[in-house]
Amino acid sequence: MEPVTTHLRNFPLSVLLLLFTPFLLFFLYSQFPPNLSHIPGSPLTQYTNLPRLLTTLRARTPTTHISLHAKYGPIVRLGPQMVSISDPTALQIIYSSDTTKPAFTKTPQFHGTAETATWYKGKPLPLLTAAQDVSYHARLVRASASAFKAGSNKTPEKKIKELVDQVLEKLNKQSHSPRDPSVIDEFAFDATGIIVQGSSLGFVSTGKDVGFGWLALSVIYLYLSVVSQISWVHKYLMGSKAVQMLIGGFSPILRFSVASVEKVWKEAKIGDEGEDESFLHNIKRVNSGFKEPLTEEEIICLAFGSYVVAPLAVGITLRSILYYLARNPSVYERLQREINVELSGDEFTVAEARKLVYLDAVIMEALRMHPVLGFVLERVVPKGGTELSGKYLPEGTVVGINPWVLMRNKGIYGHDADEFRPERWLEATPEKLKEMKRYNLSFGAGIRACKGKDIAMMEILTFVPALMRRFDFRLQRPNWEWSVLGRFFTPQSGMDMKIHALFNIPGQEPQFHDFCQYEVLDNGCAGIWSPGRATFRVLNNMELRMFVANMKVDGGGHGQQYHNVYGYFSCSSC
């Protein structure tokens, strides 16, 4: 008699497959029960997360989610246990700010950040953005609330202003050739250094990464984007202790965060509210008064959280503002007029800039058109399940809204929601405006909304008016669409710009630009060359502001070559 193994060896593979397939299907079924079969979506998503994964790999999450909702309606199945919602009424339920009806908790979506990049003293740090435990989250928020308030101290504002001046000087030197405005990203990194530790990181001055790990940050976010779609693989990769033993502690951003904390703890004295005030100085001061002070790990978490979020978020938003302004000449000109007429001078404060209504509308519209986060802000359906958009969702379902989907909702923002039109924020009735703001997800919503909004707005309100007072920018290829990497974050590329100083700097060799015929004289006066540069007239500061406010351009709109530039005024100073 032949041994059993021989029989098995001779057994055709196809028969084996036939026998085992039902077991395999049963296993898959029990792993991923199609309990969301009543939710519309592509049939494949009932059984697998593969479509989600492919969308992420192709970096098309925002646009894909928008078209899925256009096809399937306000509630769409994205995976065997995941649902995306576009129904605005669901926002208050999922991200509730009502303490009697707690918001749904976060999924491990962000937890991967901790396990991937913050392996510290043998374990991952519990980050604020990732925290799933409600009381731990509340503890970190309480301890850092005053540190996140940008308006509470004037020192960072002053330092950010100095940094902007440094950026403008750099732009002036680079203005001869069109290029990607990467100096914006350098600004965003240095500004984060000022906010977190009270001093710039040195991106702008060196034009280099300075060891922070810009590349590492991109790799971390690529990894997170992918594993958040198929979370079980994480425990075999960066979530595995063995992998962390091999490459743990490698994260350069973690090293930076630890160094920042050490620097502030060494240099700042408790009670010192002087020149060096920063996020960490503030934490150090308030922490000493707590009954249960934050631990070293928790403080590093707070620094790390800002370093991984703030530079990308602010950089992406500044790029959006510049891009949409350059593509919309009438908006650009209206904003430039407002900035030149309403602000007192180059030394304007953030409080002054905050009062500019059109600037505010432009920023809100840029954030609406291009939210910084490109994925569903995931939450878990609590015990007992819930009903959203008329459909029952069982406990444990992952659910959420992608800001890109909600911010293009035509019912809220109008039939032209796909267009960049800041006027919509100014024309709306008070009720409509309230509705538009209520469903504004650009900074998230409810208890887990962005904690750095104040800081981000301070940086944006310092940068944009300063740039527009002294520079003119336009896209090298005005009708060229940029490219957007639509994953976790939504960074843009392909926006080469010509950025030119509007006025020549006193004491420097005058540079005459093809599109701008102003000049600032050594005595501080500004002048304008009349068409054809036959005569030169000197303007005082007030006239200059009036001139820019009423500036007319012959021979085409903004972004084209200015042949004749003239204003409505009569020059009285010369």
Ligand code: HEM
């Ligand atoms: C224009 C700039 C920014 C935008 C559009 C933005 C957007 C967001 C959004 C949408 C969320 C919610 C994520 C979720 O619900 O899952 C969030 C959370 C957060 N952001 Fe921002 N952010 C910006 C700048 C900043 C800055 C500058 C900081 C820090 C200095 C920061 C710190 C945080 C933190 C700590 C959280 C987590 C809050 C929590 O879980 O309680 N953000 N941000």
